[in-house]
Amino acid sequence: MGVLNQHTYATPPGVFGVPDPAGWPTVEDADLVTLGVRPAGRRWADPGLPPYVPRDIDEALRGWTARDRLLVITGGPLTGKSRTAWAAVVRETGPGTRVYAPAPGTDLRGLPALLRGRDGAYVLWLDELEGHLGEHGLTMGLLADLRTLGVPVVATMGDDAYDTHRFGEGPASRLMTLARSERVSSGWSEQEVERLTGLRDDRLGEALDRRGATSVTQYLAIGAELRAKWQRAARSNSRHPYGHLLIRAATDLARCGVTGDIPRRLLEEACRSYGAGRPDMESFQEAVDWAVQPLHGVTGMLVPGAPLRVGESEETWRPYGSLVADAEEAAARAVPETVWRCALEGTKYDTGVHLNVRATAGLVFSARAQDGDAGAMHMLSLLSENEATALDWLRKAVDAGRTELAGQVGERLLGQGEAEEALPYLRAAAEAKPDGPQARLVGEAHLALAEQWLRKAAAEADMAATHRLGDLLLGRGEFSEAMDLYVSAEMQGYTPVARSAAVSFLLSHEEETAEVLLARAAADGDEGAAELLAGLRKPRQSLDDAADYFAGDGRLDATHEAAVVEKMGFSDEARKGYEQGHARGDAYAAYRLALLLEKQDSAAEATLWYRKAADLGHPAARKALAERGEDTATVGE
Numbered sequence: 001m002g003v004l005n006q007h008t009y010a011t012p013p014g015v016f017g018v019p020d021p022a023g024w025p026t027v028e029d030a031d032l033v034t035l036g037v038r039p040a041g042r043r044w045a046d047p048g049l050p051p052y053v054p055r056d057i058d059e060a061l062r063g064w065t066a067r068d069r070l071l072v073i074t075g076g077p078l079t080g081k082s083r084t085a086w087a088a089v090v091r092e093t094g095p096g097t098r099v100y101a102p103a104p105g106t107d108l109r110g111l112p113a114l115l116r117g118r119d120g121a122y123v124l125w126l127d128e129l130e131g132h133l134g135e136h137g138l139t140m141g142l143l144a145d146l147r148t149l150g151v152p153v154v155a156t157m158g159d160d161a162y163d164t165h166r167f168g169e170g171p172a173s174r175l176m177t178l179a180r181s182e183r184v185s186s187g188w189s190e191q192e193v194e195r196l197t198g199l200r201d202d203r204l205g206e207a208l209d210r211r212g213a214t215s216v217t218q219y220l221a222i223g224a225e226l227r228a229k230w231q232r233a234a235r236s237n238s239r240h241p242y243g244h245l246l247i248r249a250a251t252d253l254a255r256c257g258v259t260g261d262i263p264r265r266l267l268e269e270a271c272r273s274y275g276a277g278r279p280d281m282e283s284f285q286e287a288v289d290w291a292v293q294p295l296h297g298v299t300g301m302l303v304p305g306a307p308l309r310v311g312e313s314e315e316t317w318r319p320y321g322s323l324v325a326d327a328e329e330a331a332a333r334a335v336p337e338t339v340w341r342c343a344l345e346g347t348k349y350d351t352g353v354h355l356n357v358r359a360t361a362g363l364v365f366s367a368r369a370q371d372g373d374a375g376a377m378h379m380l381s382l383l384s385e386n387e388a389t390a391l392d393w394l395r396k397a398v399d400a401g402r403t404e405l406a407g408q409v410g411e412r413l414l415g416q417g418e419a420e421e422a423l424p425y426l427r428a429a430a431e432a433k434p435d436g437p438q439a440r441l442v443g444e445a446h447l448a449l450a451e452q453w454l455r456k457a458a459a460e461a462d463m464a465a466t467h468r469l470g471d472l473l474l475g476r477g478e479f480s481e482a483m484d485l486y487v488s489a490e491m492q493g494y495t496p497v498a499r500s501a502a503v504s505f506l507l508s509h510e511e512e513t514a515e516v517l518l519a520r521a522a523a524d525g526d527e528g529a530a531e532l533l534a535g536l537r538k539p540r541q542s543l544d545d546a547a548d549y550f551a552g553d554g555r556l557d558a559t560h561e562a563a564v565v566e567k568m569g570f571s572d573e574a575r576k577g578y579e580q581g582h583a584r585g586d587a588y589a590a591y592r593l594a595l596l597l598e599k600q601d602s603a604a605e606a607t608l609w610y611r612k613a614a615d616l617g618h619p620a621a622r623k624a625l626a627e628r629g630e631d632t633a634t635v636g637e
Contacts, residue, residue, distance in 0.1 A: 018110050021118060024098035027090055035101050036082040036127035036156070038221040040203045050203040050220065052087050053196045055080070056189055057182055061088040068180035069147040072129060072155045074162045075184035077297040080217035081156040082127055084184050089123055089154055097121040104131025108138060112145040122151045129155035130165060133172045140175050159183070186215040210321025218298045223322030226301050230323065243287040245271050247301050250319040251327040252335045256343035257360030259353055261305025261316035266346035273338035288317070335364075337375055341382075358383060369393075374400035391416075403428060407438045414441060419448035447472070458485070463494035471500055479507060495520070499529040511536060543568050556581070559589040566596060587616035594621065 025031070032049055033039055040050055064071050073085040089099070098120060102108065108124075115122060124146065126132045138153065146153060157165075166176040188196070196204050196216065207219040214222070233244035249270035253262055268284055291302040301323060305316035327333070340361055347353040361383055368376030374397045381393035391412050398405050407429030413422035423445050430438035451472055457465030470485035486501040502517035515536055521529030543564055550561035562577025574596060581589025590613035597606035607628065613621035 017107055018100070018102070018114060021098060021100070021114055021122060024100050024122070026095075027093055027097045027099060027123075028095065030099050030101075032083070032086060035086060035099075035125060037086065038078070039224075040220045049083075050201045051199045052083060053192060053199065053204065053216070054087075055084055055184065055192060057084060057184055058087065058091075060182060061092075063092070064088060064180060065092045065152045068152070070143055070153045070155070070175075070179040072157055072162065072176070072179045072181045073184060074157050074159055074181055076159055076186045078218040078221040079184050079186045079215055081158075081184050083217070085154050085156050089125070093123060094121055097123055099123045099125050101125040101127065102132070104128065105137075106132070107136040108132070108142060109136060111142065111151075112149060115146075115149050115151060122149075124151060124153045126153060126155040128161075129157045130161045133165065133175070138175065139171060140178070143175065143178065155179075186218065188216060206325055210325060212299075212303060212318075212321055214299055219322060222295060222298050222320075223326070225295055226299075226320060226323055227326050229295065230301055240282060240287065240290050242271070242282040242284065243290045245274065246284070246287045246291055247319060247323060248327075249274070249339065250302060250317065251324050252339045253343055254319055254324045255327055255335050255360075256340055257353070257357040258343050258347060259356060261308070261318050263308045263346070264315045264317075266342065267317065269346060270339050270342045273342050274336065275338070292317070337379055340379060344382075369396075372400060374402040378402055378405060398425065403432065406432070407436065407441070410438070410445070411441055414445050414448065417448070419445040419452070423449075461492075463489045463492050463497070467494060467497045467500060470497070474500070474504060479504065495524060496526075498524070499526050499532070502529065502532065506532075506536075555584050556586055556588075558584060559586050559592065562589070563592060566592075571596060571600070582612065585616070587613045587618035587621070590616065591618050591621045594624070 037049060039048055061071070071085070071088065073081045073088075075081045089097075100111075100122065111124070126138060129138070132138050132155070138155075143153065162176070162181065165172045166181075167173065193208065196208060203220065204216065207216040211219040230244060230247050232238065233240045233247075238244065246267070249267060250262060253266065253270055258266075271284070288302065292300040292304060294300050299320055301320055302317040303320055305318055307313040308316050340357075343357045344354070344361065347357050361379065365373075365376040365379040365383070369380055377393050377397035377400055381390045381397060384390035384393060391409070394405060394409050394412070398409050406425040410422040410425030410429060413419075413425065423442065426438050426442045426445055429436070430442050451469065454465045454469040454472065458469050466485050466489045470482040470489070473485070474482035483501075483504050486497050486504060489497040490501060498517045498521040502514040502521065505511075505514035505517065515533065518529045518533040518536065522533050547561055547564045547568070550557050550564060558577050559581030562574045562581060565577060566574035575593060578589045578593035578596070582593070590609050594606045594609035594613060597603075597609060607625070607630065610621045610624050610628075611630070614625055
């Protein structure tokens with residue numbers, strides 16, 4: 001791994017600031033983190049170093065001290081250079097060997113004088129060698145002196161730094177020609193992976209599973225850095241508040257079971273679902289640009305994925321694996337229900353991912369529901385594909401405190417014909433929100449119960465119930481059954497049914513029969529029947545009277561007046577009225593105008609008005625278009 005921090009051990013001063021070699025730590029006591037090896041991070045119970053995984057390069061390094069006095073281990077960022085180099089030191093030196101690891105820029109010219117004549121074994125450790133080159137650092141002369149004294153030098157360098165110094169000009173280049181260099185690959189061979197799995201260390205196992213395109217060593221080293229960068233973005237004066245929210249959304253979606261790359265639209269929707277709004281100082285794209293910036297040349301917090309192609313190309317990203325592991329470890333921060341819904345909705349077109357999200361959600365919310373979590377019960381109702389099971393979970397959620405869902409429970413029960421059970425839920429919802437549809441649903445539930453009990457009474461030959469049931473059905477438009485009930489009551493001698501029966505005859509245009517029944521009811525003191533009878537005996541309403549009735553300012557009046565005017569034979573005036581009705585948003589007006597134009601053999605213009613009516617949702621207009629072979633796929637969208 002790469003190293004940033006070096007340490008000069010606090011011992012009595014020697015020469016040029018180099019401490020007395022007697023105080024140098026031994027190989028057994030040396031602190032690897034101080035030497036430059038990065039720890040695995042604070043999230044682990046043991047935040048120290050995981051076991052060293054033997055690398056394939058180790059075999060080539062056996063016996064290096066006998067052949068070489070300057071060993072340089074090179075490689076890419078955080079690929080395990082320091083750890084591999086240290087393993088070679090431990091393997092090739094004897095017990096009690098003392099190690100000196102100076103800070104970059106330390107004057108090393110006094111080393112030979114300090115070491116000359118001393119007993120014991122010593123090693124000079126120069127992590128990130130480029131910081132130790134120069135006339136006061138490691139030179140060809142100093143290396144020659146150290147070789148004479150039998151003191152090997154072990155160094156690490158990044159690939160770019162090595163190439164710059166090895167193939168450049170000057171003393172550093174000549175020095176590098178004397179070095180034995182070996183490179184640690186960022187990729188891991190099958191043999192190395194087998195050795196890793198054999199160690200059975202949780203940290204190594206997680207790194208292997210979640211590393212993505214990075215290496216195991218890079219995963220272990222970069223995780224804590226990425227977490228710190230993300231956490232600092234949450235502070236009040238952060239320049240990347242939306243960036244912080246973006247990473248939270250990405251990791252939460254991954255915790256929901258969204259595997260692989262996350263499309264842009266889903267990530268944006270998840271960000272919005274937190275209800276925090278978008279900070280004005282940073283856009284979504286600016287947040288993405290910040291989040292994908294590689295840290296230490298390894299990876300960003302967001303990793304770009306392959307473009308998604310559904311109609312048109314769409315960018316995708318996924319959170320780096322260590323951030324997902326961090327989020328999973330933070331059990332106190334549950335994924336909000338709104339994000340779960342985004343995940344379920346946003347993956348419905350990708351069957352595999354959608355099923356994985358559903359399965360993950362089922363496990364998570366089942367466990368929470370067992371602990372009495374009302375929100376989890378609600379989510380299980382949404383996840384259930386069985387209507388009865390979904391309703392059962394929804395009722396449990398209401399009973400557990402989610403009273404705002406009572407209206408949904410009542411409406412579903414009412415739809416299943418369970419009006420009695422629906423009423424308590426509907427009443428509670430109506431009382432909580434009087435301006436909503438629940439008040440109407442309470443009335444509908446009572447109507448359903450009224451019909452249920454009236455039918456029971458009518459079946460027991462209760463003529464008053466038979467009469468009331470007929471009225472209820474007539475008001476609902478079920479004319480035939482209502483008429484049968486009235487006839488049944490009348491045949492049983494139930495006289496109060498006369499007015500209701502008369503109304504049914506009026507609807508059938510049987511005015512004479514209706515007049516007989518109304519006269520009877522009026523004579524019995526039925527004032528409503530008397531009013532109807534008086535109206536029946538008036539002269540028939542003329543078209544002029546009808547036109548006057550609809551000459552108002554109501555939203556539908558213009559259409560109705562135009563229909564009367566059309567019936568009177570004034571087509572041009574009717575058209576103006578229909579156009580006015582359409583301008584007010586009446587789909588029926590456009591439909592009536594299309595019918596008028598068809599009568600006038602204006603087929604093309606009629607089709608245009610059928611489409612306008614269909615765009616406003618008129619069913620007869622859609623049917624007319626379909627019959628003409630017109631495309632209705634986008635109508636109403």
